[in-house]
Amino acid sequence: MTNKESNKEIEALLKGAIAPMKDSELxxxxxxxxxxxxxxxxxxxxxxxxxxxxxxxxLGAALLFFPGAIPALLYHL
Amino acid sequence: MELLExxxxxxxxxxxxxxxxxxxxxxxWTVRIVRDSxxxxxxxxxxxxxxxxxRARFDPAGNFRAWARRIATNAALDHLRHSRRETExxxxxxxxxxxxxxxRRETCERIKQAFFQxxxxxxxxxxxxxxxxxxxxxxxEAVGIxxxxxxxxxxxxxxxxxKKLYSLVAGVGAI
Numbered sequence: 001m002t003n004k005e006s007n008k009e010i011e012a013l014l015k016g017a018i019a020p021m022k023d024s025e026l027x028x029x030x031x032x033x034x035x036x037x038x039x040x041x042x043x044x045x046x047x048x049x050x051x052x053x054x055x056x057x058x059l060g061a062a063l064l065f066f067p068g069a070i071p072a073l074l075y076h077l
Numbered sequence: 078m079e080l081l082e083x084x085x086x087x088x089x090x091x092x093x094x095x096x097x098x099x100x101x102x103x104x105x106w107t108v109r110i111v112r113d114s115x116x117x118x119x120x121x122x123x124x125x126x127x128x129x130x131x132r133a134r135f136d137p138a139g140n141f142r143a144w145a146r147r148i149a150t151n152a153a154l155d156h157l158r159h160s161r162r163e164t165e166x167x168x169x170x171x172x173x174x175x176x177x178x179x180x181r182r183e184t185c186e187r188i189k190q191a192f193f194q195x196x197x198x199x200x201x202x203x204x205x206x207x208x209x210x211x212x213x214x215x216x217x218e219a220v221g222i223x224x225x226x227x228x229x230x231x232x233x234x235x236x237x238x239x240k241k242l243y244s245l246v247a248g249v250g251a252i
């Protein structure tokens with residue numbers, strides 16, 4: 001059997017084993033689910049990446065332990 | 078203002094109107110890929126969630142249906158990638174036409190196993206092209222690849238299945 005014939009046979013086996021789902025229809029309105037999903041939308045605070053929080057934490061700790069650095073930081077800003 | 082323009086500018090009522098217009102179609106496309114009605118419903122909602130989040134990038138002059146189908150395909154592909162071995166096919170399968178029901182069951186089972194082991198991107202195009210018999214153009218547009226690449230992926234999927242099922246084909250051929 002050639003590869004081409006073999007491939008055709010595999011295709012036929014696949015079609016025989018797994019029925020198409022063309023007639024499958026949506027039986028209910030999904031809008032209520034969609035509204036729930038929209039309500040779960042995270043707040044803007046939750047959208048800030050974790051590394052931004054980490055950077056802010058490190059900066060805050062540095063300024064707490066080395067308050068003398070505050071003027072230098074303000075100068076560079 | 079047109080519906081699509083209102084949607085792109087964040088109007089929730091316009092989004093609801095589009096959702097109601099297209100939910101059946103998105104579901105029908107998704108269920109063909111994932112082959113489970115419950116999962117397809119969840120993925121339909123996920124698709125529209127992605128659509129809503131990306132509304133600012135949508136061109137109101139563009140084709141919403143094609144855009145939605147492409148997002149639905151990506152959502153379904155993500156699902157296939159993360160749950161390849163857990164999803165079960167429905168039980169009402171036609172089954173290959175062999176004389177012995179035991180052989181037929183065994184054949185079905187092995188085909189299903191081999192099919193589930195396909196990489197997600199091959200399984201996606203194999204499902205749409207070989208089982209659902211969707212036109213290659215539609216598949217290419219939905220996946221965002223060329224028609225030639227769809228053909229390549231179908232060919233590779235069949236080749237992988239052939240390797241896995243070689244002994245099975247030989248067995249069925251002898252019946």
